[in-house]
Amino acid sequence: MKKQVVLTRRLQDECMKELEKHFQLIVVSEDQVPKREDLLAHLQGKEALVCTVTEMIDQELIEACPDLRIISNYGVGFNNIDVSATNRRGILVTNTPDVLTDATADMTWALILAVARRVVEGDSLVRQGQWNGWSPTFMLGGDVTGKTLGIIGMGRIGQAVAKRALGFQMKVLYYSRTRLPSHLEKELNVVYCELDQLLRQADFVSIHTPYSSLTHHLIGEKQLMEMKPTAYLINTARGAVVDELALIKALKEKQIAGAGLDVFEHEPYVPQSLCDMDQVVLAPHLGSATRDSRIKMGEIVVQNLIAYFQGKKPPCLVNQ
Numbered sequence: 577m578k579k580q581v582v583l584t585r586r587l588q589d590e591c592m593k594e595l596e597k598h599f600q601l602i603v604v605s606e607d608q609v610p611k612r613e614d615l616l617a618h619l620q621g622k623e624a625l626v627c628t629v630t631e632m633i634d635q636e637l638i639e640a641c642p643d644l645r646i647i648s649n650y651g652v653g654f655n656n657i658d659v660s661a662t663n664r665r666g667i668l669v670t671n672t673p674d675v676l677t678d679a680t681a682d683m684t685w686a687l688i689l690a691v692a693r694r695v696v697e698g699d700s701l702v703r704q705g706q707w708n709g710w711s712p713t714f715m716l717g718g719d720v721t722g723k724t725l726g727i728i729g730m731g732r733i734g735q736a737v738a739k740r741a742l743g744f745q746m747k748v749l750y751y752s753r754t755r756l757p758s759h760l761e762k763e764l765n766v767v768y769c770e771l772d773q774l775l776r777q778a779d780f781v782s783i784h785t786p787y788s789s790l791t792h793h794l795i796g797e798k799q800l801m802e803m804k805p806t807a808y809l810i811n812t813a814r815g816a817v818v819d820e821l822a823l824i825k826a827l828k829e830k831q832i833a834g835a836g837l838d839v840f841e842h843e844p845y846v847p848q849s850l851c852d853m854d855q856v857v858l859a860p861h862l863g864s865a866t867r868d869s870r871i872k873m874g875e876i877v878v879q880n881l882i883a884y885f886q887g888k889k890p891p892c893l894v895n896q
């Protein structure tokens with residue numbers, strides 16, 4: 577008999593088919609974030625849960641589901657899950673690394689280029705019929721090629737962003753909890769430095785660190801003040817790594833030139849003041865949103881669950 581797996585919400589068809597081959601699925605919500613009480617009710621007596629970034633699997637929920645044994649997150653970042661609470665209860669937590677690295681790095685570059693070269697601003701001007709023709713001084717943007725990129729967090733995604741910077745002949749500085757081995761620094765052509773040095777020198781500051789209490793508001797008023805007035809902040813990691821109110825102030829006061837944001841502090845809420853600024857490019861958390869990445873994320877979820885039900889260590893275990 578197939579094992580039961582609770583899914584907080586329906587995934588794309590390919591993933592559902594793959595999951596259905598192996599498990600009996602219980603989908604809590606078709607296309608919305610499920611109501612907490614529904615999730616709780618569906619989890620009673622169940623041992624396996626698949627969730628996404630939009631569901632807060634906190635201590636209260638974990639304690640209210642005594643039979644829960646594995647939480648398989650459909651995503652690489654797992655800050656939506658209280659891992660300490662799962663550890664206390666002996667619950668396994670898995671994620672889906674690697675398969676969304678390139679998609680997220682590509683999205684980072686989409687934001688870098690869009691914000692520096694004013695692509696979205698230009699697009700809306702053209703659509704509104706406000707373009708009066710080419711002019712030597714019209715809509716000048718920031719240069720990308722040959723500039724300095726500062727990468728905060730040099731894990732898989734940070735490294736993939738750095739690789740792409742080679743094609744733009746950029747100088748790449750990075751700040752990370754763990755320094756890369758020197759052969760990798762050489763291969764990627766990246767230079768390690770402290771955060772304040774990176775902020776002072778970079779023309780683009782791109783965030784690729786996981787979110788935790790240690791990285792909460794890592795970029796706040798003080799750090800934004802350290803950036804150049806011509807520099808851009810890019811965030812495809814997690815919204816709360818940046819103090820959003822401080823960022824709005826820095827943008828309004830032209831302490832920095834602009835921002836490309838794929839993530840926000842209180843998603844899906846985006847402050848109106850950010851929406852009103854031309855020097856900001858906003859995306860609705862699309863980092864991993866390519867068809868192939870999402871299919872592969874589903875495959876990894878399946879592999880993690882199969883391993884668990886076979887009594888083996890899931891390949892992408894993040895705790896214990």
Ligand code: DGY
Pocket residue numbers: 628629650651652653654676863864
């Ligand atoms: C991730 O995988 O962390 C993406 O942000 C979606 O959750």
